[in-house]
Amino acid sequence: MGSRQQLASSAFSQEWYYVTYGDRSGFVSASYISKEEPPAPDTTSQTAALPSVTRPAGSAGRxxxxxxxxxxxxxxxxxxxxxxxxxxxxxxxxxxxxxxxxxxxxxxxxxxxxxxxxxxxxxxxxxxxxxxxxxxxxxxxxxxxxxxxxxxxxxxxxxxxxxxxxxxxxxxxxxxxxxxxxxxxxxxxxxxxxxxxxxxxxxxxxxxxxxxxxxxxxxxxxxxxxxxxxxxxxxxxxxxxxxxxxxxxxxxxxxxxxxxxxxxxxxx
The missing domain is CATH 3.40.630.40 (Zn-dependent exopeptidases)
Structure with missing residues (x-):
């Protein structure tokens, strides 16, 4: 894939995206993604965004x-x-x-x-x-x-x-x-x-x-x-x-x- 390609993607958290490129799909770190606003999605036919969760203070690390x-x-x-x-x-x-x-x-x-x-x-x-x-x-x-x-x-x-x-x-x-x-x-x-x-x-x-x-x-x-x-x-x-x-x-x-x-x- 070239240095800039348009991908279908959906956010699984603030850190990961689930992307589709051609006939391949998978998870990609958000650091590699730049977003362009798509048309309003049909939530019945594509993977929806998974909510992010704030890491609490004093977390046990688990x-x-x-x-x-x-x-x-x-x-x-x-x-x-x-x-x-x-x-x-x-x-x-x-x-x-x-x-x-x-x-x-x-x-x-x-x-x-x-x-x-x-x-x-x-x-x-x-x-x-x-x-x-x-x-x-x-x-x-x-x-x-x-x-x-x-x-x-x-x-x-x-x-x-x-x-x-x-x-x-x-x-x-x-x-x-x-x-x-x-x-x-x-x-x-x-x-x-x-x-x-x-x-x-x-x-x-x-x-x-x-x-x-x-x-x-x-x-x-x-x-x-x-x-x-x-x-x-x-x-x-x-x-x-x-x-x-x-x-x-x-x-x-x-x-x-x-x-x-x-x-x-x-x-x-």
Whole structure:
């Protein structure tokens, strides 16, 4: 590429841009980018800007990325489930919905994610969010890569669960298995992170602890370059879990539990 080329780009933070040049895409440091104002973007068809986060005074120096799962509109465009994979999944699925409350998963995850951000900042962490609004289009691969590119120590992905059987309740966590073909080197730390977060979360909320499961089919796991966990916070198809997760007092316990688990992981 020449010394000055026009690129399609979107800001992932004050320090990184996701750019497209020809048939190639990737993250580029902001120091190499000069901006020209484009026409107003269509947020339903391109990657939206990820919000920046101010590093707090007295930070412990540990960096956490919070990924509130899903978004208002899913994107069924296929992307590889991992580096070099022939198998594909939708860039980002639409998620589930509370069968009792009617609240969508993408709303729940952002509500809890924003509260978790505040709690972690108060504890001295540096925090980045993959999204702070619903009207974005950010794939699971892009969310996973973002954590590595901002120098995160860990990535915590928040989700709500759903099954056909409404009697199933509780929380669980997903992590790569030791035979993961993409990030087996991160399996041990990802599983430890998952146990710390899930155990503290269930202790704080009283939800049934359904354990940590190995999963090697998740794009948001397989593209990660840092220890990662997917916390399924409860079953939105279970009336009790669904109502609890919409209760502000219960949400405080959810947030405290996740933050305590992150503290446990770092030995704080």
């Amino acid at each position: 960096v956490v990325v919070i990924d509130p799962g899903h978004q208002r509109n899913g994107d069924n465009t296929p992307e590889p489930i991992g580096p070099g994979a022939s198998a594909t999944k939708a860039r980002v699925a639409g998620g589930t919905r509370g069968t009792t409350t009617g609240v969508s998963e993408y709303e729940l995850t952002l509500t809890v994610g924003l509260q978790l951000k505040t709690e972690l900042l108060n504890r001295g962490y540096t925090v980045y969010m993959t999204r702070e609004s619903h009207d974005v289009n950010i794939s699971n691969m892009e969310r996973a890569q973002y954590a590595g590119n901002v120098g995160a120590d860990i990535a915590v992905r928040l989700h709500g669960n759903g099954v056909d059987n409404s009697s199933v309740s509780g929380a669980l966590a997903l992590a790569p298995s030791t035979s993961n073909p993409y990030i087996s080197s991160l399996a041990g730390e990802s599983q430890r992170l998952s146990r710390c977060v899930l155990n503290a979360y269930c202790n704080a909320t009283g939800l049934k602890n359904r354990g940590v499961s190995g999963n090697d089919t998740m794009s948001g796991i397989n593209w990660s370059s840092v220890p990662v966990t997917i916390l399924e916070m409860g079953f939105m198809t279970n009336p009790s879990d669904d109502r609890n997760m919409q209760d502000p007092a219960f949400q405080q316990r959810m947030v405290q539990g996740i933050a305590d688990g992150i503290d446990d992981y770092f030995g704080l």
